[in-house]
Amino acid sequence: xxxxKVVIAGIGLIGSSLARNxxxxxxxxxxxxCDKNPLYLQQAKALGLADEIETDIKKLVRDADLLVxxxxxxxxxxxxxxxxxxxxxxxxxxxxxxxxxxxxxxxEKYIDKESGIAVIGGHPVAGTExxxxxxxxxxxxxxxxxxxxxxxxxxxxALAKISEIWQAAGMRIETMTSEHHDKVMAAxxxxxxxxxYSIVGTVADLEGYEQKEIxxxxxxxxxxxxxxxxxxxxxxxxxxxxxxxTVLELIQRFVEDLIALERNIRWDxxxxxxxxxxxxxxxxxxxxxxxxxQPEQEKRLQAELNNLKN
Amino acid sequence: xxxxKVVIAGIGLIGSSLARNxxxxxxxxxxxxCDKNPLYLQQAKALGLADEIETDIKKLVRDADLLVxxxxxxxxxxxxxxxxxxxxxxxxxxxxxxxxxxxxxxxEKYIDKESGIAVIGGHPVAGTExxxxxxxxxxxxxxxxxxxxxxxxxxxxALAKISEIWQAAGMRIETMTSEHHDKVMAAxxxxxxxxxYSIVGTVADLEGYEQKEIxxxxxxxxxxxxxxxxxxxxxxxxxxxxxxxTVLELIQRFVEDLIALERNIRWDxxxxxxxxxxxxxxxxxxxxxxxxxQPEQEKRLQAELNNLKN
Numbered sequence: 001x002x003x004x005k006v007v008i009a010g011i012g013l014i015g016s017s018l019a020r021n022x023x024x025x026x027x028x029x030x031x032x033x034c035d036k037n038p039l040y041l042q043q044a045k046a047l048g049l050a051d052e053i054e055t056d057i058k059k060l061v062r063d064a065d066l067l068v069x070x071x072x073x074x075x076x077x078x079x080x081x082x083x084x085x086x087x088x089x090x091x092x093x094x095x096x097x098x099x100x101x102x103x104x105x106x107x108e109k110y111i112d113k114e115s116g117i118a119v120i121g122g123h124p125v126a127g128t129e130x131x132x133x134x135x136x137x138x139x140x141x142x143x144x145x146x147x148x149x150x151x152x153x154x155x156x157x158a159l160a161k162i163s164e165i166w167q168a169a170g171m172r173i174e175t176m177t178s179e180h181h182d183k184v185m186a187a188x189x190x191x192x193x194x195x196x197y198s199i200v201g202t203v204a205d206l207e208g209y210e211q212k213e214i215x216x217x218x219x220x221x222x223x224x225x226x227x228x229x230x231x232x233x234x235x236x237x238x239x240x241x242x243x244x245x246t247v248l249e250l251i252q253r254f255v256e257d258l259i260a261l262e263r264n265i266r267w268d269x270x271x272x273x274x275x276x277x278x279x280x281x282x283x284x285x286x287x288x289x290x291x292x293x294q295p296e297q298e299k300r301l302q303a304e305l306n307n308l309k310n
Numbered sequence: 311x312x313x314x315k316v317v318i319a320g321i322g323l324i325g326s327s328l329a330r331n332x333x334x335x336x337x338x339x340x341x342x343x344c345d346k347n348p349l350y351l352q353q354a355k356a357l358g359l360a361d362e363i364e365t366d367i368k369k370l371v372r373d374a375d376l377l378v379x380x381x382x383x384x385x386x387x388x389x390x391x392x393x394x395x396x397x398x399x400x401x402x403x404x405x406x407x408x409x410x411x412x413x414x415x416x417x418e419k420y421i422d423k424e425s426g427i428a429v430i431g432g433h434p435v436a437g438t439e440x441x442x443x444x445x446x447x448x449x450x451x452x453x454x455x456x457x458x459x460x461x462x463x464x465x466x467x468a469l470a471k472i473s474e475i476w477q478a479a480g481m482r483i484e485t486m487t488s489e490h491h492d493k494v495m496a497a498x499x500x501x502x503x504x505x506x507y508s509i510v511g512t513v514a515d516l517e518g519y520e521q522k523e524i525x526x527x528x529x530x531x532x533x534x535x536x537x538x539x540x541x542x543x544x545x546x547x548x549x550x551x552x553x554x555x556t557v558l559e560l561i562q563r564f565v566e567d568l569i570a571l572e573r574n575i576r577w578d579x580x581x582x583x584x585x586x587x588x589x590x591x592x593x594x595x596x597x598x599x600x601x602x603x604q605p606e607q608e609k610r611l612q613a614e615l616n617n618l619k620n
Contacts, residue, residue, distance in 0.1 A: 098530075125527050125529060125530045126529065127530070129594070144529055145526060145527060145529075147527075174526075183519075184519070184523050184524070184527060185527070185530065187513050187516055187519060187524060187532070188513065188523075188524055188527045188528055188530050188531060188532040189527070189530035189531040189532065190531075191509065191512075191513070192509060192513075192531035192532050192534070192535055193531050194571065194575075195505060195509055195535075195568070196531075196590075197571070197586060197587055197590050198564065198567055198568045198571050199501065199502060199505055199564060200590040200593055200594075201567055201571075201586050201589065201590060202501075202560075202563055202564045202567045203497050203498065203501070203502075204589070204590070204593050205567075206497055206560075206563070209493075209494070209497060211596075213494050213498075214494075214497060214498055215593075215596050215597055215600045215602065216455060216484075216600060216602070217435050217455060217457075217494060217495070217498045217499070217602075218498055218597050218600070218602045219435060219436060219454055219455075219602045220408075220435045220437070220495065220498050220499035221498060221499040221500075221502035221503050221506075221538060222497070222498040222499065222502050222597075223597055223602055223603060223605075224502070224534055224537070224538055224605070225502055225505075226590065226593055226594040226597045226603075227534070227594065227603070228531060228534055229587070229590035229591070229593070229594060230590065230591050230593075230594030230595075231587075231591075233583075233584050233587035233588045233591060234584065236583070236587055237580050237583045237584045237587060240575055240583060241575065241578060241580055241583070244575055244576070247575060248572060248575060248576060250512075250516075251568065251572045251575075252572075253512055253516065254508065254509060254512045254568075255565060255568065255569070257508055257511055257512045257515075258505070258508045258512075258561065258565065259565070261504065261507070261508050261511075262558060262561045265550055265551065265554055265557060265558060265561075266554070266558060268551060270547050270551055273543075273546070273547045273550060273551070274543050274544065274547045276507060276511050277507055277539070277541075277543035277546055277547060278543045279511065279514070280506075280507050280510040280511060280514070280536065280539035280540065281539070281540050281541075281543060283510055283514050283525075283536055283539070283540075284439070284510075284536040284537065284539060284540030285540075286521075286525050287525055287528050287532075287533055287536045290525045290526060290528070292525065292526070292527075292528045292529045292533055293533060293536075293537070295533075295534070295605065295608070297608055298605070298607055298608045298611060301608060301611040301612055301615055302611055304615060305611055305614060305615050305618070308615070308618050308619070309618070
């Protein structure tokens with residue numbers, strides 16, 4: 001797969017990691033980058049990830065073969081409103097957003113059915129809590145799953161092309177409806193992130209505690225939640241507000257279960273605690289067996305270590 | 311510091327990592343290990359971590375200079391009931407338990423004031439989710455904090471000796487009351503673990519979801535909770551039941567905050583979400599600045615990598 005010109009809107013962790021792969025795999029002639037943050041644009045240029053940089057997407061998209069939306073999903077609408085009328089027939093628009101129903105809705109709103117532009121929803125399920133072009137790296141996507149959600153504006157050809165891009169980056173592809181995507185992600189990603197944000201807020205605000213001590217002893221558990229709760233605020237605000245119904249349902253379920261656990265503790269029901277904790281230990285084993293257990297940074301160090309040893 | 315004979319009761323992650331340090335730092339003549347799991351005893355022997363192994367603690371403690379309790383705290387009472395009458399004057403008993411009020415209470419219950427045995431409560435704040443002697447490693451404790459909680463049975467000499475052991479293992483020492491320890495740990499460790507167990511249980515039980523998909527896409531957030539919820543069930547049952555009052559209070563606080571967040575989502579209060587998520591991002595930065603951010607496995611790989619490069 002080769003695109004003469006790819007425009008990446010949003011050169012953060014995912015956008016820049018994709019750019020690194022497009023370069024490495026020689027899948028793009030020109031990479032043009034749009035971002036509202038001029039510092040990110042300068043960094044992308046300095047890192048050799050961008051041939052053209054602009055804060056104004058209109059100046060980039062006229063001759064693009066592929067437009068990748070890699071901003072927080074809340075920015076998709078405003079960007080497409082400007083970009084869509086300028087895109088040429090035969091070009092493809094895709095995205096990397098973590099909510100797919102809303103993303104497709106925005107794309108379908110601004111892209112005309114008769115325009116000859118194909119739309120493929122995409123979600124490379126990979127990431128770290130870090131943001132910006134300097135945080136990205138080419139191996140981010142390796143051995144992770146990429147979920148593609150076709151829309152009314154999809155074509156088999158466009159789907160195949162987008163699949164090839166992510167496969168070349170090391171991903172395995174799964175195709176599903178945007179509804180199913182959002183339901184699954186609410187459980188495995190959106191609820192966990194929300195809980196992490198919530199608990200870090202709670203612990204940080206506890207009166208009668210010294211903040212210094214909280215940080216000092218954070219390696220005992222709190223630390224792991226701060227990592228998740230260190231993720232990009234705009235991105236996560238947009239995700240949670242745009243997958244609201246399922247997220248709200250899951251919060252209720254979670255609170256119910258937590259209250260039950262609270263009762264187990266209050267009434268000294270150690271056997272019930274032990275049963276739950278044994279079940280969750282088995283689930284951890286399944287995650288390890290599916291080789292999804294290694295955090296990205298660890299995966300990266302491991303790869304470097306293996307390289308040095310061989 | 312040198313002990314002629316150290317008895318370690320419980321040769322799991324912490325016990326075996328301590329044994330590795332005692333060997334490396336030549337701080338023990340004989341290391342004798344007691345565990346109710348015969349496999350762990352065999353592994354400890356095979357790893358060179360134990361000179362004597364027994365499932366019966368009575369066979370080991372008679373000539374011990376130091377007894378380290380490294381089992382789940384629920385086993386402290388039964389073990390001390392048997393061991394305490396056999397310990398010699400001038401010996402020291404310490405532990406590595408994650409709750410200190412209960413641990414000291416158990417130690418003070420079985421060790422006579424007139425026995426000439428000193429008691430120091432200890433909590434090396436380090437660990438991974440893994441269990442057993444093969445999961446331990448000498449560098450586990452490096453650059454982490456060890457909290458010592460003196461008791462009525464403590465002496466300055468015993469405190470100094472136990473400090474030296476942990477310092478030699480790379481730890482920084484902090485001394486505080488058992489009450490304060492349990493209050494801080496409830497917030498930074500016990501509540502986070504409970505929440506992780508709870509959410510993994512909730513997500514795993516969701517009807518209408520395929521378990522396979524939950525595991526498959528777990529790298530998007532859920533994975534990190536399964537890591538914490540993969541911790542030893544017995545150990546965590548004992549911790550939560552023995553720091554009940556504070557833990558129950560904190561669950562209430564957490565639920566209140568989560569419900570507020572739920573309302574923010576329901577009423578589209580994006581600015582409030584953004585404010586919280588920005589605050590938690592700052593807290594993450596503080597954790598990084600305090601150099602408590604690196605998970606143990608990552609720290610380990612980094613050290614190995616640095617060694618190979620130099």
